[in-house]
Amino acid sequence: MSTATGGSNQGRTIERALDVLESLERARGPLRLSEIARSVDLHLATTQRTVNLLVRRGYIQQDRHGYSLGPVALSLAHAFVLNxxxxxxxxxxxxxxxxxxxxxxxxxxxxxxxxxxxxxxxxxxxxxxxxxxxxxxxxxxxxxxxxxxxxxxxxxxxxxxxxxxxxxxxxxxxxxxxxxxxxxxxxxxxxxxxxxxxxxxxxxxxxxxxxxxxxxxxxxxxxxxxxxxxxxxxxxxxxxxxxxxxxxxxxx
Amino acid sequence: MSTATGGSNQGRTIERALDVLESLERARGPLRLSEIARSVDLHLATTQRTVNLLVRRGYIQQDRHGYSLGPVALSLAHAFVLNxxxxxxxxxxxxxxxxxxxxxxxxxxxxxxxxxxxxxxxxxxxxxxxxxxxxxxxxxxxxxxxxxxxxxxxxxxxxxxxxxxxxxxxxxxxxxxxxxxxxxxxxxxxxxxxxxxxxxxxxxxxxxxxxxxxxxxxxxxxxxxxxxxxxxxxxxxxxxxxxxxxxxxxxx
DNA sequence: ATCCTCGCTATCATTGAGTGATAGTTAATC
DNA sequence: GATTAACTATCACTCAATGATAGCGAGGAT
CATH class of the missing domain: 3.30.450.40 (GAF domain)
Incomplete structure (x- = not known):
């Protein structure tokens, strides 16, 4: 279920953040914090810090049903297509x-x-x-x-x-x-x-x-x-x- | 020049990775490693680790002119639009x-x-x-x-x-x-x-x-x-x- | 009302992952 | 063949990420 870098140990923090992002990419709808934590196999507290950071930066958005990818995904894609x-x-x-x-x-x-x-x-x-x-x-x-x-x-x-x-x-x-x-x-x-x-x-x-x-x-x-x-x-x-x-x- | 979380101190690692991504988003062409490091105000070694990780994950790609955003940007955008x-x-x-x-x-x-x-x-x-x-x-x-x-x-x-x-x-x-x-x-x-x-x-x-x-x-x-x-x-x-x-x- | 559960947040001691200085390698340029 | 540029590798130190735990607020059920 997880992209799981397994227990590997280098670049862990960033890798985990990307795992979170990609779990939302694969999801077919909003995910609860606990669902994200489970799907990337992270502690809830760690997931929370990561998710909140990504929300602050616009990579994730939150509504009453949970978390999903944010509009910054479009900005990155726009820049990619241009360049x-x-x-x-x-x-x-x-x-x-x-x-x-x-x-x-x-x-x-x-x-x-x-x-x-x-x-x-x-x-x-x-x-x-x-x-x-x-x-x-x-x-x-x-x-x-x-x-x-x-x-x-x-x-x-x-x-x-x-x-x-x-x-x-x-x-x-x-x-x-x-x-x-x-x-x-x-x-x-x-x-x-x-x-x-x-x-x-x-x-x-x-x-x-x-x-x-x-x-x-x-x-x-x-x-x-x-x-x-x-x-x-x-x-x-x-x-x-x-x-x-x-x-x-x-x-x- | 930098999105600079300044010297702030929480979620530093992920925030820096996002800064790197967004420096490439703003760039109007491929950037060299040292240019990325300068634009986000990071040590070259730190920049290198971050960039290489993002390359491995497809968020950044490298050609002979330097680094630019990778195709995963499109995948995230695709998922965003769908959801x-x-x-x-x-x-x-x-x-x-x-x-x-x-x-x-x-x-x-x-x-x-x-x-x-x-x-x-x-x-x-x-x-x-x-x-x-x-x-x-x-x-x-x-x-x-x-x-x-x-x-x-x-x-x-x-x-x-x-x-x-x-x-x-x-x-x-x-x-x-x-x-x-x-x-x-x-x-x-x-x-x-x-x-x-x-x-x-x-x-x-x-x-x-x-x-x-x-x-x-x-x-x-x-x-x-x-x-x-x-x-x-x-x-x-x-x-x-x-x-x-x-x-x-x-x-x- | 009272008790749960759910979803998320806040705190904090521990420790190991990220850091950055330095040295090394490869490749191109003069 | 010397010099620069671009990137890579190593490693000791330490500070930031971690995860266990407790807390909060909202909504349901009894």
Whole structure:
């Protein structure tokens, strides 16, 4: 339940404050002080001091139902969007990509053991389900795999250890052998084609953005549904996708 | 330069981490470690530990030019937008308000000694200048005054002491007597009409959202320009504005 | 009325986590 | 190849964070 730095011992205070913030991020409604304390496994007194400080600074707000994230979250995001090189460079390129393909395109980056959607441009055919900016999504599900492909065996094992197997939209679990096989395919092809992984009927084509030094700094995604397109037709758009990735890598 | 908790001594560690975050929020580009240290007045070693921790957690990212805010800012904002009662309740009401008036409407809340734009709906006549969601704006400039109107003399003095006089778009300073007079007008009229305060040629009509207990939880804003509307015509929209505020207060 | 429970706040002795001075490393620049 | 810049690592000291406990106020139940 907790992001739990466990009993670890360095940077404890700040780490705990971030745990509190993220417990509110995950919550689907206001939390009581005691609920926060429980979810991050902190003493009530410690939680109280931390929460009150974050309230004073606007990171948390309180109403009669409890505590939730405060408006400063918006300020940070606003500043991020203004300054972030990758998202400012990528947005117009996603615009072209969506214009030429007619599909929704998006870009995401790795953050810890998840990925975060950083920018999105909707295509002509709007999607039924939402994929909103800022959302945290598993790395080992759908297009996230292109960001795992470069991990060596030890790092991948450690990753699997930390996050466990992903559950597909079908309900099936994706074990580590499945994942390893798909990562090999990604390495061979340079892209990932996802069919009903995150969402039933969803179809996505994803490619990593590599710098000159082969480091993946993010990935670009084309999303559609089986109703609109066939897998083969989507893969046929790979050159467009690759061009967008190259253009972003060049300008970032 | 620093948000400086000064030499104060409680919650120091977390407060310093937030200072670091907000120094990057204010920065108009990547900052070097030493620049962060200077701007928040911290020892380099302390800054380094803090920054590295925030990098590990995704709140800060590093590139060859230095440090800037990380993508987790987006995740927090995403969660805020999903959960915040006020903004979810207000958005459709702003939609109606903008539809009937044809103007851009927005809602902001107080956060510390500033206000933060929480939601906005554009009108038929798009504005030349941007007023983006998440932006921090002075409380003592433009519509922000409706959130200061209920302060007693001592609190207002303390506020003026902390933030100093606002500078109007004309370049003139607004001293504490100016401010006090305008706050009295706000109390009498129940709204504030701003003419070229934040931006030359801008015209805005603002009203606070009061709960049953008379507490102001935010404010609603109608913005236009002198080219499109006269002050009198804008004030004539006050009933619409008041209705929106009442509707929000009722449902929040 | 009286007794609980719940949600939050306040106090305070203990101690170990954060601090900051210093030295080290890497990489670029002249 | 010397010099600067940017960041990292180490470590003894001490002060700030900690957590146990007590307190307060509001709302319900008996």
């Amino acid at each position: 972030d090189r990758l998202s400012t460079v990528a947005t117009p390129i996603l615009g072209e990509l969506s214009a030429t393909t007619g599909l929704t395109s998006s870009i995401f980056v790795r953050s810890g053991d998840e990925r975060i959607l950083v920018a999105r441009v909707d295509g002509a055919n709007p999607l039924r389900y939402q994929f909103p900016i800022g959302r945290r999504v598993p790395l080992n599900l759908g297009g996230g795999k292109v960001l795992l492909a470069d991990l060596d065996a030890a790092d991948l094992d450690a990753f699997n250890e930390r996050v466990g197997p992903a559950r597909l939209a079908s309900g099936a679990l994706q074990d580590s052998a499945d994942l390893a096989a798909q990562l090999a395919t990604v390495r061979r092809n340079g892209f990932h084609l996802a069919q009903s992984e995150r969402e039933l009927g969803a179809l996505s084509l994803t490619r990593a953005i590599h710098t000159e030094s082969r480091e993946a700094i993010g990935a670009v995604n084309l999303v559609t549904t089986t109703e609109h397109t066939t897998p083969d037709a989507l893969v046929a758009l790979l050159p467009e996708l690759a061009r967008a990735c190259a253009a972003i890598a060049e300008r970032v | 915040d009662r006020l903004s979810t309740v207000a958005t459709p009401i702003l939609g109606e308000l903008s539809a009937t008036t044809g103007l851009t409407s927005s809602i902001f809340v107080r956060s510390g000694d500033e206000r933060i734009l929480v939601a906005r709906v554009d009108g038929a006549n798009p504005l030349r200048y941007q007023f983006p969601i998440g932006r921090r704006v002075p409380l003592n400039l433009g519509g922000g005054k409706v959130l200061l109107a209920d302060l007693d003399a001592a609190d207002l003095d303390a506020f003026n002491e902390r933030v100093g006089p606002a500078r109007l778009a004309s370049g003139a300073l607004q001293d504490s007597a100016d401010l006090a007079a305008q706050l009295a007008t706000v109390r009498r009229n129940g709204f504030h009409l701003a003419q070229s305060e934040r931006e030359l040629g801008a015209l805005s009509l603002t009203r606070a959202i009061h709960t049953e207990s008379r507490e102001a939880i935010g404010a609603v804003n109608l913005v236009t320009t002198t080219e499109h509307t006269t002050p009198d015509a804008l004030v004539a929209l006050l009933p619409e504005l008041a209705r929106a505020c009442a509707a929000i207060a009722e449902r929040v």
